[in-house]
Amino acid sequence: MTTGPAAREDTGKRTPALPHITAVGTALPPVSYTQRELLDLFRITDPRIRSVFTNSAIDRRYLDLPPAEPGCPPPAETQGELRNRHLSTGLDIGADAMRACLKQAGAQLSDVRYVCAVTSTGLLTPGFSALLIGELGLSDRCSRIDVVGMGCNAGLNALSAVTGWASGHPGELALMVCIEVCSAAYVIDGGMPNAVVNSLFGDGAAAVAVVAGPGAGNSPAVLDYASSTIPGTADAMRFAWDDRLGKLSFLLAPDVPYVVGAHVEETVDRLFSAHRLRRADIAHWVVHSGGKKVIDSLRVNLGLTRHELRHTTGVLREHGNLSSGSFLFSYQRLLDEGTPRPGDHGVLMTMGPGAAIETALLRW
Known part of the structure; x- marks a missing residue:
């Protein structure tokens, strides 16, 4: 029996319908750059910074950079200009990802009853949820929510809200869209901390469709969630205002990989405990490309193999870290591969500011 929020008993009388992920869609800006092209474009000659870029396991990233004069690097942007680019590019790729998702689901825009929009690369009021309802012509009665500022782990935080809504509205279509214009959060100052961030993140959007009920049974059901917020690590990944530059700057502590790694086993084992599963029972690992x-x-x-994380490393290599939507790009690669079989279990995993680890358990 599942015991997570997607399948707990309601006042002891009935079990809500299990939510299923029925489709996924992704979108990218039109232009991509290799790491060496970016170094040359911004005229970065510091050998230490060039080494960070070229040893990142990233080949290229899709970025919406501001237009530049021939032979010149892209111009510096104010915080207001960055915000406007986050808005315009985010609307474009967010709408494209939602359309791609609905096409895969065989659904129409008029079928959507709930929209959850996720972003951490800019602050908008109203948020992307309301803007996308207007942009796409969705029903003005469509319910919505925005998840803002939770960083790379936000996709699973939001999916929990979406599957909860779907379970309470069987048969109704809910969409979640992660929209990250990381290039609108870059700070170019010649320093190593910002260079590390600038070497890593890419732009992209990803959407998933969620429907609860037996009619969605050909797609994986979301059985459960488990989260961990690691004590004493709130400053490890955060935005901070840089008075010198008049911009927000993202700070990433160098020990983040080891802190997250040290706490991931407990989180995963807790996810499995109510379902009597072991790590060896998991056929598919869909992990954030951090x-x-x-x-x-x-x-x-x-104790995973490189093969088990092939989609995660593939997304990192071809797109960089796409923040909240990275794991959905990996999930799409898994579906395109066609390997999931009925009865298979899978794990979705993200990690980000908090510092936090988020996991979800799937069953095909």
Whole structure:
């Protein structure tokens, strides 16, 4: 019997319908850059910073950079200009991801009853949920929620809310869309801390469709969630205002991979405990592409093979860290591969500011 929030008994009388992930869609800006192209574009010659870029296990990233004069690096942008780019690019790729998701689901825009929009690369009021309802012409009676500022783990925090809504509204279509324009959160100052961040993150959006009920049974059911917020690590990943530059700057502590790795076993084992599962019972691992060191730390601490994390490393190599939507790009690669079989169990895993680890248990 499942005991997670997606399947607990309601006042002891009935069990809500299990939510299923019925489709996924992704979208990217039109232009991508190799790491060396970015170094040359921004005229970065410091050998230490060039080494950070070229040893990142990232080949290229899709970025929406501001237009530049021929032979010149992209111009510096104010915080207001960055915010406007987050809005315009985010709406474009967010809408494209939702359309792609609905096409895979065989659904129409008019079928959507709930929208959850996730972002951490800009602050908007109203948020992307309301803006996308207007942009796509969704029903003005569509319920919505925005999850803002939770970082790379936010996709699973939001999925918990979406599956909860779906369980209470069997047969109704809910959409979650993660929209991250990480290039609108870059700070170019020649320093190593910002260089590490600038070497890692890419732009992209990903959407999933969720429906609860037996009619969605050909897609994986979301059985349970488990979370961990690691004590004493609130400052490990955070935005801070830089008075010198007049911009928000993202700070990433160098020991994050090892802190996350040290706490991941307990979180995963807690996810499995109510279902009498072991790590060996999991056929599919869909993990956030947080960076080479993060992935290696998780692999070692969980005893996973490189093959089991092939989609995670593939997304990192081809797109970089896409923040909240990274794990959905890996999930799409898993579906495209066609390996899940009925009865298979899978784990979705993200990690980010808090510092926190989020997990979800799937069953096909």
